[in-house]
Amino acid sequence: MxxxxxxxxxxxxxxxxxxxxxxxxxxxxxxxxxxxxxLANTDESPELYYRTEAERKEREMKDDEPSTLLDMLYDEEPGYRGxxxxxxxxxxxxxxxxxxxxxxxxxxxxxxxxxxxxxxxxxxxxxxxxxxxxxxxxxxxxxxxxxGVSVDGVVDEHKDYVMAADTSNCSDPECTDPTHSHDHSHSHSEGESASSPRDDAPHSHSHEHSHSEECDEPGCTDTSHSHSHSHSHSHSHSHSLDEGSHAGIGSFVYRSRRPFHPERLADVLRLLPVVRGVPDPSGSQVQDDLASDETTRVFKSILRSKGFAWTADSNIKALYWSHAGSSFEMQCLGRWWATLHRSQWPEENTEGILSDFDSVDHNESKGDTVGDRRQEIVFIGPGLGAKTSESAITEMLDSCLLTDEEWETFRLNRDDESYLISCFESTIDIRMLTY
Structure with missing residues (x-):
């Protein structure tokens, strides 16, 4: 707001x-x-709305009762309740x-x-x-x-989480070096409908901010300390907390520069501990054949996962994966920046945008690089600091990526959205994200 x-x-x-x-x-x-x-509604979770059962009955009898805060929070779509x-x-x-x-x-x-x-x-x-x-x-x-976070958007928040996961268990001396660069000049694209992307530039929300006053590390207040994210093409995995700590909560980042096959991804999404937001399993691979008992256990233990996702049914849509507890949602933030001419980028945020590209010399017409298209998903949960858990998740997600043959088909038809939709059919429901 x-x-x-x-x-x-x-x-x-x-x-x-x-x-x-x-x-x-x-x-x-x-x-x-x-x-x-x-669900967070009066039928399934009345304790969130009423202190006692008597209060609930009293309020339900009043037809003119004003909306509660929870009603307003979830009023973005008619009938929607998280x-x-x-x-x-x-x-x-x-x-x-x-x-x-x-x-x-x-x-x-x-x-x-x-x-x-x-x-x-x-x-x-x-x-x-x-x-x-x-x-x-x-x-x-x-x-x-x-x-504060009130000036943040989805991109700001995401980069903060990626940085936290990447630096938490990094053995590279530069991770704690005050001169280590992490540029925090972000841009937020609010694109058009995922089903009908437009050719004009999306809205841009630039929030250049600093968290220096919130950090006790010497490097945080050093003028040479910035926060830029030049990510490699390979997977990078880190954990945020000591494996021997009380809850053993850890985090790591899954990365790839190749799109997911939507249907294989849908099969893996069903391994998450969710009851809402995943496609119907009808006609899909039987889960018992998809993953081992250990891999299934790891996925069921994930508390939170979120980040940018790229599915092969589109070369335009920038997707945001969001899973919390028992719910999953795939959102469309708009277009990948690579699909827009650089003259349409906000000039003050060019460096931040390019930090997410696989090459600063990316040329959309050549197709030998992919720009800012990527998988960059942060996973949080107990035991995720262990390499065995990270490997289990990585292996399953890697299996969702396009094979070499599929990737060649995708590249040859990357400019034909209709073909990609028909060739890589998706049952994953995608919602347009607004903020």
């Missing part, structure tokens, strides 16, 4: 700004709700500050919850509280000084 207001230069934004977002987490119930398959786990993840990831509440009675849940929160939101400041009390309001009110 605030990002759109700024984009359209609404007069209100001359007087106010959204600075700091705070989320309060109940440590005693967080992990339980993360496993919930219930899951409870989706709500938890969304509110955790969008926070600048997370208050871990009820620490006085959380007991063994405290450390496990804190570890999950840190993996879900490596940018947030985490404060332990009882009864939601903080030492001073100065800790949370206006704490971000205009550099």
């Amino acid at each position: 605030f990002m759109e207001a700024e984009q359209y230069s609404m007069p209100l934004m001359e007087r106010v700004r959204l600075d700091t977002l705070v989320t309060v987490v109940d440590c005693t119930t967080f992990r339980t709700y993360m496993k919930s398959a219930s 899951g409870v786990c989706d709500l938890l993840v969304e509110q955790t990831e969008i926070a600048d500050i997370v208050l871990l509440n009820k620490i006085d009675i959380a007991n063994e849940e405290l450390e496990a919850t804190k570890e999950i929160i840190s993996a879900f939101n490596p940018r947030a400041k985490v404060i332990a509280t009882s009864f939601g009390k903080v030492e001073s309001l100065d800790v949370i009110v206006g704490a971000c000084n205009g550099r």
Whole structure:
């Protein structure tokens, strides 16, 4: 809402700004709700709306009752309701500050919850509280000084998560070197419908921001420290937390510069612990034949996965993979930047855009490089710091990539979207993302 207001230069934004977002987490119930398959509505999750059953009945009798906050949050599509786990993840990831509440009675849940929160939101400041009390309001009110997540978009957020996963267990000395470059000048494309991309430039949301004041590392305040992401074509895997820690939550990044075959990807998506958002299994490969028991166990343990995805039914659509708990969604953010002439790019964000290209000399007409098209998906869950778990996920996703023969067919027909749709038919539902 605030990002759109700024984009359209609404007069209100001359007087106010959204600075700091705070989320309060109940440590005693967080992990339980993360496993919930219930929808966040009054029928399946009344405790999110009403304190008691009596209050529920009383409110249901009032036809003129105003919409609750949850109703407004999920009013983007008629009849749409996300899951409870989706709500938890969304509110955790969008926070600048997370208050871990009820620490006085959380007991063994405290450390496990804190570890999950840190993996879900490596940018947030985490404060332990009882009864939601903080030492001073100065800790949370206006704490971000205009550099909070409210100025972020999908691309900003994604690069932060990739950087957190990549640097967490990096043996390269440059990972902690203050001169190590990580340029954070991002651009956000809000494209047209996934089913009918247009030829004009998508909206661009540029949010140049710095997290230097939120970091205690010497390099974070060094003027030579920036955050650019020059990613290799191969897979890169890291884990964020000590494997011997309480919950053993880890993360790593899967990467490839070749598209997924939609139907093979759909088969693998069914291995995730989801009950909503994956295609119907009718006619697909039997899961028992698809993966070993160990691989199935690894996939079922994944708490969160998200990032950019490229499927072979389109050479234009930039997709965003988003899985949280029991829900999965594939969203279309718009067009890949490579499909647009560089004159249509926001000049101030050219460097950030090119950091996602496989070659800065990419020529769309030649087709020998792919530009910013890529698989770049962050996986978070217990045990993902172990190489065996990472290998299991990597092997399954690698099997979804186009074979050499399929890749040649794709390359020869890359400019014919109708052919790609018919040749690489997809049953994965894709929703247009707006923000």
